[in-house]
Amino acid sequence: AMCLLVGPDHVVEVANEFMINLWGKAAEQVMHKPMFEGLPDSTEQGFEKMLGDVYTTGFSFSANEMPVSLIRFGVPEVVYQNFVYEPYKDANGTVLGVLAISIDVTQQVLARHKIEEVVKQRTEELREANAGLAEANISLNHNNKQLEQFAYIVSHDLQEPVRKISIFTKMLEQDLQSLSEKQRKYFDRINTASERMGNLIRDVLRYSVLSKNNELFETVDLNTVANDILSDLELIIEQTGASVHFDELPKIEAIPLQMSQLFLNLISNSLKYSSEGVTPEISITSQLLPKGSATFLSSDSETDYYKMVFTDNGIGFDEEYAEKIFDIFQRLHNKNEYSGTG
The missing domain is CATH 3.30.565.10 (Histidine kinase-like ATPase, C-terminal domain)
Structure with a gap:
């Protein structure tokens, strides 16, 4: 968009179709009239001083993404412009007017503002999510420490009673002179169960020690x-x-x-x-x-x-058990086939 503004009143001498469309007025409303008479909606936005400085000093002026409030075709709008004001001089260097060149960048600016708004919103959501995650991690670490301590204390304190069960069962078995097949079977089951319980408690204790020294x-x-x-x-x-x-x-x-x-x-x-x-x-x-x-x-x-x-x-x-075997105390075989707690 381009126009030529002549004299100290900035009379619109020439304006192409793009500039008239940018202003949002009919050509007869602005042509051959002082700019701020034909465009009263553009006043009090700093343009009077900008044009006056270029006209009086002879120095050009430029701005990018300048918001301009206009009534375009009867509708109030904010138009963002990249523009240049250049002094228009005669052969002797006398300033006769101002040549204005403008590019409407409203859609680009609004799109960027929308993106910035979305980014700001997502950043805030991410910040809140991170804060929640940090709080959850603190709680999880606290719970894990409590569980590790619990596992260590329980497994440590249970070793002694299980050991006594095993010892006294064997002593009782030795003191009894003769045992029926059924009684011997019961003693074997007690010994097997106490041995397995002891192994399980030792494994829990060992696991808790490993977790505490990470x-x-x-x-x-x-x-x-x-x-x-x-x-x-x-x-x-x-x-x-x-x-x-x-x-x-x-x-x-x-x-x-x-x-x-x-x-x-x-x-x-x-x-x-x-x-x-x-x-x-x-x-x-x-x-x-x-x-x-x-x-x-x-x-x-x-x-x-x-x-x-x-x-x-x-x-x-089997490949289908590849994940399961690495879970704590998981086993794939019957306890009678192979020893251990998993």
């Missing part, structure tokens, strides 16, 4: 861990004739107790769940992953990660 990271040599566990399992390895192979394993930043428990559980499970009539063979390998290839939730692209693989020739498990 920040004690230090350098752990997995070769030392593996050798220590093989030493602990020496008897069952000799009884089964099992072979356990591993090459040089890495040193990693980890919690030592958890690494020992991990190796113990995996190796002992390989020994426990071996195929009948087959000598257990267990292999442990490690592989340094390329940087950035680790995909678990808290992985860091700048940190080195190792992939540890434990393989054996045991009975395995």
Whole structure:
């Protein structure tokens, strides 16, 4: 849109169709009239001074996304404009008027305002959601600590009465001179149940200890861990004739107790769940992953990660139980088939 405003009263000498449409007036209402007479709705918005300064000083003026309140075709509207006011001079350099060039950017500005409003609203919703999540996390951490403490206290205090049940049952069985088959069966059931309860309590205690020490990271040599566990399992390895192979394993930043428990559980499970009539063979390998290839939730692209693989020739498990077996105290077999608490 373009127009030429002549003289100190800024008479509209020339105006193209785009400018007349931008003003929202009929041509006869504005042409050859002082601008603020033909456009009284544009007064008191600073344009008098802008045009006056350009006309008197000879310096141009420009503005972007300038809001202008107009009555366009009988309807009050706010129009956003990018415009330039240039002095119109004769051959001697005398300012005769002002050349105004304007671009209507109302739709772009309104669209941006809408986007900004939506972003502001979503940001506020996200802030509220984050605040709620932070509060929920605090509550969850508090509950988890209480549960861990409860599990530790209960499992620790229950060990002694269960131990006494087992001891006194065996003493009573020894004191009785002769037992019927039915009585002996009852004693076997008591001994089996108390032994299983003891194992379960120890596992709960061990799990609570692992949960409470989740920040004690230090350098752990997995070769030392593996050798220590093989030493602990020496008897069952000799009884089964099992072979356990591993090459040089890495040193990693980890919690030592958890690494020992991990190796113990995996190796002992390989020994426990071996195929009948087959000598257990267990292999442990490690592989340094390329940087950035680790995909678990808290992985860091700048940190080195190792992939540890434990393989054996045991009975395995169906793929449908792949998630279930990693839940605490879950088992896939009858307690009479294999020992343990899951």
